[in-house]
Amino acid sequence: MKKEIDLLLCERCRPFGYCLESAGRENNYKSKTEIEKQIKLETTGLTDREIAQWVPLRTTIKDANTKFGNKLQQAHELFHQDEFEQANYMYQDMLETRNDCDEVIIGLAASFYFLKKYDEASSTILKLSISHKLHYPNRFSIQCENKLIQDKKEIINIGKEFESKNMFKINALN
Numbered sequence: 001m002k003k004e005i006d007l008l009l010c011e012r013c014r015p016f017g018y019c020l021e022s023a024g025r026e027n028n029y030k031s032k033t034e035i036e037k038q039i040k041l042e043t044t045g046l047t048d049r050e051i052a053q054w055v056p057l058r059t060t061i062k063d064a065n066t067k068f069g070n071k072l073q074q075a076h077e078l079f080h081q082d083e084f085e086q087a088n089y090m091y092q093d094m095l096e097t098r099n100d101c102d103e104v105i106i107g108l109a110a111s112f113y114f115l116k117k118y119d120e121a122s123s124t125i126l127k128l129s130i131s132h133k134l135h136y137p138n139r140f141s142i143q144c145e146n147k148l149i150q151d152k153k154e155i156i157n158i159g160k161e162f163e164s165k166n167m168f169k170i171n172a173l174n
Helices: 020-028 032-042 048-054 067-080 084-097 102-114 118-125 135-173
Strands: none
Touching (some): 067 102, 084 102, 118 135
């Protein structure tokens, strides 16, 4: 049986046989502006504050009263006291023994971020297994990329400034 082609549909919707935008609106009750806001949200980086808030103040794991839970809580406390280096070491140590704990991965990625190790932060966040709030890891990676670009621009500017100062000194000597 041959499917009838609706010439009123756009190229994107023709293979489906119905309008994806109107179906999305009918099914999800989201307007075009709501969809655009969601897309914008998912394609912008997180703020430093959002990243810090992603690491819980108190551990949320089931076995919070175990040795592992206590160590995780201590790492969270160090993180929130801006002791990112120490928290980072603890998160790395815990990740070696329990790589199934998303809370450890989030803490490790966030501590890498605040230590300005953006490549490590971005690769660590990919280890997350949670399915809820999927836009957070994407936005986190975008923010890491933005910071890397910003740092490279600063290094280039410092290099140019240094070069111009040296040229001034060379010209003054001649």
